[in-house]
Amino acid sequence: AQSVSQHNHHVILSEAASLELGCNYSYGGTVNLFWYVQYPGQHLQLLLKYFSGDPLVKGIKGFEAEFIKSKFSFNLRKPSVQWSDTAEYFCAVKVDYGGSQGNLIFGKGTKLSVKP
Amino acid sequence: DGGITQSPKYLFRKEGQNVTLSCEQNLNHDAMYWYRQDPGQGLRLIYYSQIVNDFQKGDIAEGYSVSREKKESFPLTVTSAQKNPTAFYLCASRRDSKRYQPQHFGDGTRLSIL
Numbered sequence: 001a002q003s004v005s006q007h008n009h010h011v012i013l014s015e016a017a018s019l020e021l022g023c024n025y026s027y028g029g030t031v032n033l034f035w036y037v038q039y040p041g042q043h044l045q046l047l048l049k050y051f052s053g054d055p056l057v058k059g060i061k062g063f064e065a066e067f068i069k070s071k072f073s074f075n076l077r078k079p080s081v082q083w084s085d086t087a088e089y090f091c092a093v094k095v096d097y098g099g100s101q102g103n104l105i106f107g108k109g110t111k112l113s114v115k116p
Numbered sequence: 117d118g119g120i121t122q123s124p125k126y127l128f129r130k131e132g133q134n135v136t137l138s139c140e141q142n143l144n145h146d147a148m149y150w151y152r153q154d155p156g157q158g159l160r161l162i163y164y165s166q167i168v169n170d171f172q173k174g175d176i177a178e179g180y181s182v183s184r185e186k187k188e189s190f191p192l193t194v195t196s197a198q199k200n201p202t203a204f205y206l207c208a209s210r211r212d213s214k215r216y217q218p219q220h221f222g223d224g225t226r227l228s229i230l
Contacts, residue, residue, distance in 0.1 A: 034158055043149055043174070044208070046158030094153075104153055104204060106221050 002027040004093050006107035013081050014115050021076040021110050023065075023091030033074040034092040034104075035065055044090065050074065061085070083116045118143045122207050122222035128230050129194065129201060137192045137225045139207035145220070146212055148190035152176060153204040162205075165190055194227060202229050 007022040025031060035047040048059025055067040065076045074091060091107040120141045129135045139148065147166050151159040161174030165184040179198025184190055190209075194201045207222040 036159065043161050043164060044151065044159055049158055104159075104206060104224060 002093065002095055002105050004091055004105050004107040006089075006091050006110050008110045009108070010111045010113070012113045012115065015083055016080045017114075019076070019078040019081045019085070019112070021089055021091075021112070023074045023076065023107060024072050025074070025091075025093040025105075026072065027093065027095050028072075029095060032094040033065070033067060034094070035059065035063070035074070035076050036090040036092060037087045038090070038109075039087045047076070047089070081112070081114050083114045085112060086114045087112060120207055120209055120220050120222040122205075122225050124225060125223065127225055127227045129227060130230050132196045134193055134195050135201075135227070137194065137205055137207075137227070139190045139192065139222055141188055141190075141209045141220070143209060143211070143220060144187070145209035146187070147210045148184070149208040149210075150174075150180075150182065150190070150192045151206045151208065153206065159206060162192065201227055203227060 003026045005024045013019060033050040036044045037047050038044050047063050048057045048065055050057045050067045058064050063076060063078050065074055067074050088109045088111045090109045092104050094104045123138045127135055149164040150162040152162050153159050160176050162176055162180050163171055163174055163182040165171035168184055168187050171182050171184050179195055181193045181195060182190060205225045205227060209220050
């Protein structure tokens with residue numbers, strides 16, 4: 001069965017530190033990849049997505065992610081975090097069966113705490 | 117084991133028909149959410165409920181209705197007014213909507229039009 005692994009359960013950084021959150025998935029075919037963010041007290045919001053093309057994807061709020069097919073990875077990065085980035089981050093994968101739609105599979109999430 | 121159960125996994129709707137998607141959780145969570153995903157897009161919020169007998173519209177509530185008569189249940193009805201219901205629907209819950217709590221997800225329901 002397909003699965004999504006987020007390596008870190010909780011990451012604590014100081015402001016201005018660089019961020020990289022790992023995400024690996026288990027399916028070897030065509031996939032659509034997503035990163036979602038959930039700020040305290042709010043619902044999920046889409047940060048960025050990858051469907052095809054340039055494997056380096058730019059998202060909102062200075063986030064980016066790189067799709068490395070050979071490593072089955074889609075790591076999220078930000079060069080310099082801010083206190084307002086404190087949130088929980090979810091990686092999600094949808095398998096593309098070439099016409100029929102696979103289900104969206106989420107990782108367990110990584111909680112990011114940024115110290116001011 | 118605690119978790120969220122969505123049913124059915126696949127659902128087909130005829131034109132003009134209302135259908136109801138089930139979402140049940142045994143996690144004793146106060147907050148529950150319904151999202152929709154369309155091809156090429158991320159999740160969009162349909163409705164959410166922070167407490168029993170209360171719910172609010174999300175970004176794309178038109179054509180949908182919900183109820184929250186019990187803490188563990190948050191069914192979503194896709195009405196005939198929803199002109200493009202074909203999508204993947206995801207239910208989620210959190211213990212407390214106001215504070216930092218892990219979010220749990222169901223496995224989703226894929227709705228298609230016959």
